[in-house]
Amino acid sequence: MKLGKYSFGIGDRFGHQGPAQLKAIEEVMNQGLTITPVWNKSHREHEIIKTTPGSVRTEADDAVNKLGWDDAYFVDADHITMDTIEDFLVSSNYFTIDVADFIGNGIQESDEKTFLEKNGSLIGDMEIPGISEKFEINESLLKKIAHNYINAIKEARRIYQHIKKEKGDDVVIEISMDEVEKPQTPVELFFILKTLSEYDVQINTIAPKFTGRFNKGVDYVGDLDKFSQEFEQDILVIKHVISDYHLPEDLKLSVHSGSDKFSIYDSIHNIIKQHDSGLHVKTSGTTWLEELIGLASADNDGLQMVQSIYKTAWSRFKELTDPYAPVIDVDYEGLPTPDTFNSWESKKVVAKLTHNPDDPEFDSQLRQFLHCSYKIAAEKKSEYYNLLKKYEKVIGSNVTNNLYKRHLKPLFLE
Numbered sequence: 001m002k003l004g005k006y007s008f009g010i011g012d013r014f015g016h017q018g019p020a021q022l023k024a025i026e027e028v029m030n031q032g033l034t035i036t037p038v039w040n041k042s043h044r045e046h047e048i049i050k051t052t053p054g055s056v057r058t059e060a061d062d063a064v065n066k067l068g069w070d071d072a073y074f075v076d077a078d079h080i081t082m083d084t085i086e087d088f089l090v091s092s093n094y095f096t097i098d099v100a101d102f103i104g105n106g107i108q109e110s111d112e113k114t115f116l117e118k119n120g121s122l123i124g125d126m127e128i129p130g131i132s133e134k135f136e137i138n139e140s141l142l143k144k145i146a147h148n149y150i151n152a153i154k155e156a157r158r159i160y161q162h163i164k165k166e167k168g169d170d171v172v173i174e175i176s177m178d179e180v181e182k183p184q185t186p187v188e189l190f191f192i193l194k195t196l197s198e199y200d201v202q203i204n205t206i207a208p209k210f211t212g213r214f215n216k217g218v219d220y221v222g223d224l225d226k227f228s229q230e231f232e233q234d235i236l237v238i239k240h241v242i243s244d245y246h247l248p249e250d251l252k253l254s255v256h257s258g259s260d261k262f263s264i265y266d267s268i269h270n271i272i273k274q275h276d277s278g279l280h281v282k283t284s285g286t287t288w289l290e291e292l293i294g295l296a297s298a299d300n301d302g303l304q305m306v307q308s309i310y311k312t313a314w315s316r317f318k319e320l321t322d323p324y325a326p327v328i329d330v331d332y333e334g335l336p337t338p339d340t341f342n343s344w345e346s347k348k349v350v351a352k353l354t355h356n357p358d359d360p361e362f363d364s365q366l367r368q369f370l371h372c373s374y375k376i377a378a379e380k381k382s383e384y385y386n387l388l389k390k391y392e393k394v395i396g397s398n399v400t401n402n403l404y405k406r407h408l409k410p411l412f413l414e
């Protein structure tokens with residue numbers, strides 16, 4: 001199976017929205033564009049919800065059968081490390097290797113020496129086709145890059161070799177470096193890709209950390225021009241390493257926490273079309289929020305469920321938000337009390353949660369907070385799942401529309 005030029009990561013906390021998600025991708029197919037669906041769920045999510053990686057495989061296979069999807073599709077072991085990979089090996093054919101913890105933690109002298117030997121000839125002004133700016137490469141920059149990234153690259157190789165040994169060649173490999181404080185510059189990306197290849201790690205896609213904040217479930221926060229420039233330079237770096245350093249033709253960029261970043265979709269779209277380059281966009285929690293919105297809009301027991309989840313979540317704020325601290329901006333004081341929340345009628349709850357930045361009712365903090373609160377729904381088990389089934393129709397059409405109209409269409413089609 002081959003990952004297409006364009007691919008889209010769909011996550012689903014509770015595994016009920018597989019067909020509704022796939023339908024959104026089918027809509028794009030109906031417009032003549034192929035997108036490869038990739039079901040992703042991380043170890044962290046499995047731990048919190050108490051599900052196993054095999055359940056994602058089942059969901060993906062069921063959705064594919066139900067809709068008669070006959071193109072490629074993948075199941076992503078999302079953000080795995082050597083400690084967490086084992087449980088994913090059977091069910092996954094896409095592996096996102098997370099080496100964030102190995103960035104910036106020193107280097108062995110012999111590795112530094114090899115790196116300087118391999119790259120010494122690049123000292124001077126480096127030009128990358130398509131980028132007008134020249135990048136000054138000197139020994140101290142090379143040393144800094146080596147110190148920051150060689151250990152991460154070696155760890156990536158260790159995990160990569162394990163995957164290849166267990167799974168053979170028919171897998172997609174992604175490297176993720178997005179869950180760190182500092183963004184990687186295009187020059188760093190160049191050396192990371194070149195060095196991965198020299199260490200015989202053949203990857204299909206890479207997720208760098210971009211400039212600005214990619215908070216969960218809400219829009220991009222940062223300098224739009226700076227993001228666009230960096231994104232375009234990253235794309236051009238990838239083209240450059242493919243043509244001049246013989247990296248795989250289909251190597252591409254991944255954007256993580258990609259859901260809801262409406263304000264950068266236009267420039268992402270324009271840049272990938274202008275340079276005819278591929279793209280993987282990973283989304284996840286947005287589907288769980290659509291479930292909440294669907295339940296709230298159903299009023300009655302649906303709305304009561306949302307109120308009850310909120311009440312419990314509010315009382316466990318720290319526990320729920322701590323694991324997501326680097327990727328949310330939520331102030332406890334800014335959240336409504338459960339009494340206030342309960343006083344809202346169905347329509348108002350829907351408006352508060354629906355990601356429509358132009359609606360004055362929309363509450364970005366509340367949305368981010370509920371994004372982190374799925375553990376509470378998981379604890380309610382069948383009580384929650386039964387309501388998902390009861391309101392399957394309205395929730396399913398929310399999920400499909402949200403992915404198609406707000407994500408896939410602006411990113412890939414128009």
Ligand SMILES: [Zn+2]
Pocket residue numbers: 079176178179207256257
């Ligand atoms: Zn990520």
